[in-house]
Amino acid sequence: MDKLYLAHSYFKRHKYEECVDQCTQLLDKNPLDQAAWILKMRALTEQVYVDDLENLDEGIADATLDDESIAQIPRPGTSLRATANATRSGPTQGMRPPSHDGRILTGVVRPYTRAPKTGSIEQALKTPRTAHSSRPLTTAAGMRSRIGTSSIMTEAGGPFIQLSKLNFAKYAAQPSVGKPLFEYIYYCENDIQRALEFAVQGTQKSNFKDWWWKLQLGRCYLRIGLLRDAEQQLRSSLRDTPSIIALLMLARVYTRMDQPLTAIQVCQSGMEYFPKETALRVEIARLYEGLGDLCKSVNFYRGVLKEDATNIESIACIGMHHFYSDQPEVALQFYRRLLQTGINTAELFNNLGLCCYYSQQYDMTITCFERALNLVDNKEAEADIWYNVSHVAIVSSSFS
Template identity: 60%
Template sequence: MCMMDPLYIALSSYRRRKYDQCASLCTELLEKNPYDQAIWTLKMKALTEQVYVDDIEAEEEGMADAILDDDIIAQVPRPGTSLRTSSQVQRGVSQGQRPLTQTGRPLSGVVRPGTQTSRPETIEQALKTPRTARTARPVTSRSARSVRLGTASMLTEPGGPFIQISRLNLGKYAANPSIAKPLFEYLFYHENDVRHAMELAVQATEASLFKDWWWKVQLGKCYFVMGLMRDAEQQFRSALKWQQTVETFLRLARVYIRLDQPLTALDVCKTGLEYFPNEVTLTTEIARLFEGMNKITVSVKYYKDILKEDATHVEAIACIGMQHFYTDQPEVALRFYRRLLQMGVYNAELFNNLGLCCFYAQQYDMTLTCFERALNLATDEVIADIWYNIAHIAIGVGDCGLASQCLRLSLSADSNHAPAYNNLGVLELRRGHYEQARAFFQAAGCLAPYLFEPHYNHASLAEKMGDLQTSYIVIQKALEAYPCHTGSQELLNSLQRHFAFI
């Protein structure tokens, strides 16, 4: 009876994405022949695929990158040319129509790295609360795990690490592309050893006489992770001269985003569209950039172009639906969110949005059903926001007691939920409890100084209580958070006239 080749079984397992089975078979084969490079390479690829992630989408700026950034060209950039000053752009609509995050970016239809977190200016701000605490990207080596591999650096021991990285002869493998490329991906993704991966990429680039664009891209990835943006830019541009790929255009655009040059990033993406017309990933990056620059109308235009190419693009559908909701078109937004539900998206956030759309579209019979499902599916990260939105429903139907209870449930789930403190203050103000209302407004203002509502409410309350000096100080904070708020400007003018009269 003929037995099937074990190497063929391992290859079949790899192609069927059964990476654990493939790695186990390779381990058994390496015990019999530790120097078989084909099996060694296959096991490296299987282990890499187990932990591989799309690092373009998962890329996020760490705390150390945000604070110790010395690549900024202008400390005071021109309006409309920086993602960090996008909140200072004067807009004709009220901020209440579409809330902003602490970074000044409008709330996005989907949660992406960097869109819901702030950019701390100091270490104290970064570590102030759990909502703003951030973790720097790991760039240290994890090659301290050791096991004797033998003279060929390919021997394995049961229960031990696969490769002892510190004893690898990188120059030997760099000259062999069939082994060097899987080895680089193993070091970069599985071991997270950027230093050795970069050393391998440098030697492989030299071995290819600087003509292999793939190694230039990998070297740029290493520079990017280590924070060397200008070196990464040089490598990506050099790679584009040899070969134009979508990935390289995206990575180069991310370099300019990290350097806070969104206009240059837009030029890179538009150049990529000349080589790859109607490419969805490049169009998505352009839409995100315009959204980050508070140019929502232009962003929605590009999201609609995405749907012409890919009608099932979740991010485009969600972002267009959110824009319709915040432009007083809940019926149209409901159609987009129902489309997501039909596509199989089933989570608490979607049912929360469906509930809000049903309420403002006056479909009250579906509102409570959607919020009940949202609460059943909610995780610890979103349950506070769901109770906060249910409180809005209670306020809309006139049940202030239920609204107060929902807001307190929101705070029990997240004690740093500033909008809930602000709304509790408004409810206490309606009841005539001025001291409690002021305490809630102060708490909201301290937790979220980028929101203008707590400052404006606090200033109005202070004026009503006769504390004009406090009102004058707080209203200036409201104008710092949102300079073009008409109510804050009118209150400030009234206080200035009062002080002038005195």
Template identity: 55%
Template sequence: MDPLFMAYSFFRRRKYEPCVELCTNLLEKNPYDQAAWSLKTRALTEQVLVDEVENEEEGIAEMLMDDNAIAQVARPGTSLKKPGTSSNGPSQGVRPMSQSGRPLSGFVRPGTQGGRPGTMDQALKTPRTASTARPVTSASGRYVRLGTASMLSNPDGPFINLGRLNFGKYAQRPNLAKSLFEYILHHENDVRNALELAAAATEACQYKDWWWKVQLGKCYYRLGMYRESERQLKSALKEQDVIDTYLYLCKNYKRLDQPLAAIEYYKQGLEKFPGEVSLLLGIARIHEALNDNVESLKMYKEVLHHDNMNVEAIASIATNHFYSDQPEIALKFYRRLLQMGVYNSELFTNLGLCCFYAQQYDMTLTCFERALTMATDENAADIWYNVGHVALGIGDMNLAYQCFRLAISASNDHPEAYNNLGVLELRKGHIEQARAFFQSAQSMAPHMFEPHYNFAQLSDKVGDLQSSYNAVNKAKEAFPDHADSKDLFKQLKHHFAML
């Protein structure tokens, strides 16, 4: 059988390593075989290719040295960095909050679990989530012509020596230029050379190829030149309406902290592609990031109208119902995920909590047992923390204390567990132990209001009014709408006035 045909077969079946080996053997026999060279570049690219449409986590430099924002103090509801503190829907005060002040999403995706830290220490603790891999979307043809000397592969060095390439010559050959560009950008991660090739190819096609304009937008985005990226992507949309172009452009606006502009372009995309799930999800995510839970829930339901198997929409709707005091409805959605084949410890934990709050106690422990059997090092602490809450609900304080201790042993930087241990110690009358737990929770999660409020109550109890006043001030900053914090603050102000 023809080795090149076998290599194409491996490529179509996503078996990239044997495809690369066959192409390497062909190039050893004929270093100028353009078909084998192009196929090898594509196979090497597909091994490392990720879906760039999804928003990636921001790095420490972007978080702490972001100079792209137009306004330092944005109006409420117009910035992702400072979302509103209240929602249009039911009270979300009991919902866990991220460091940026927005409720945690019901579905883990890049950019949802970590906030925007204010210090370098907090930035280093921000969790990271990898993007998902993109499947093969196209197949290449065979173009057998003699190549140039720059196509020679050196077995002792890199496959392609980028320093020897004449980008102007490759720009005249679209079939080779596109695979070479993706190899340079994704495999070699050489954005500047990729930008040079894309600019030469755009000029060679007389600025009429939308694909090259999108690639220029990608390169500018990676270099942090967001306005140049915006211009290229808008120009590409004038040439051709493509869903990915709308998604890239909206991603650009999110990085510029212009969520309303992103929503506008998502809606423009929906006019061209009605019912497109990726565009609907983008709108729902932005509303969720802005704490507009009513609009977010509405868009997630619209997603299910077009794709009733969308895991993200089902999980997000279930989370909204759970924190809106509707555990029975949330339980139906989580059971739907279980029927669809989603089988992990997080889902069983959520099922257990829904069963507990829906008073289906017989299923609660069974779900948590299943969750603990599938627990990993990353989520074991959260599972034990939730089991501790169930123990508190049934009045077993000793079991709750043990569960929170197990949560800390699984992850020693779990602020919620430290805070609850402080409350249990305070109920036992152990003032110093409670103070230590509250201070630990404060240092780990300055964005949470509970440790500050509890520390203020403890300090007020022992007569340290100044510490209590400072702590409740921090609690008000973390959650300005919390009624108990306001009442305690007024009480302390009255004490100081009396003094």
């Protein structure tokens, strides 16, 4: 069997390591085999590909040294940061309890909601450095650079591609080669500076008419914190060809600028082109949730479930909303739905136990908590479960 055909077969079946091995053998025989070279680049890229939209969190230096800020005291309901600061004083009637950093508790854990936020440079410098905490002044781009540096794909004779020897103008003029090469530089090498330089060359070679290169320019600008430049490129890309990824990325740009209402408008305008796209509805629901407008957030999550009845985030967030609205029976139905989708975590059984307890289904309460304790894998979650067990035990003993 032809090795190139076999490598394509492995790639289509997501067996990327076998695909790389076959391409390596072809390149050993003929180093100028462009088809094997491109296929190997794509396979290496797929092995390390990460949806960076979910990881566009801010480092402490990004949030504190912000030169895009306009109003120090924004109007109520127009700033995500002001909403987080308002909830730090503690929960009030009709409000979900906030987390330790001031965020409203959500139904699911998202990457950018787990990063600890520090109020000022002075507090950041005083933050103790432990094995589980990052450096005080580390930016988000800097963290990604260190992670990517340790995972560069190398071979016995050196790296797969010598980026310093590439003629970017030559490869940028060939879309079939330039686009996979950009993704390799961006995801595998994690060299944002060279990726940005290559994207500029690609945009020029396409006479500024290729929406894909403009999208990648916006992606690079967003990664290095040039938000206004990213906004310009993403809007230009949308004018040429509307795409879901460009809409979501532009919404994240405005979120980084602390302009959630503009981000919501971007997503709503995108729904005119993609009326059944659930990603845009989820983004709007997250923004309303960050602003503290939980009713609108839940309405959009319900709209997501009308299009995709198995959306995990929507089910979890609606279930949490009903639980804190004193409707544990309704919340129990949503958490059971999560269990039916195959999720088997300690947090889910902990929530099921609480819903069963407040729904007066005492026979299932202890069983759910026991299952949660058997599945727990970190001390923080274990402490939360034991706290709930002790609460149930104290309240139950007071009735007896």
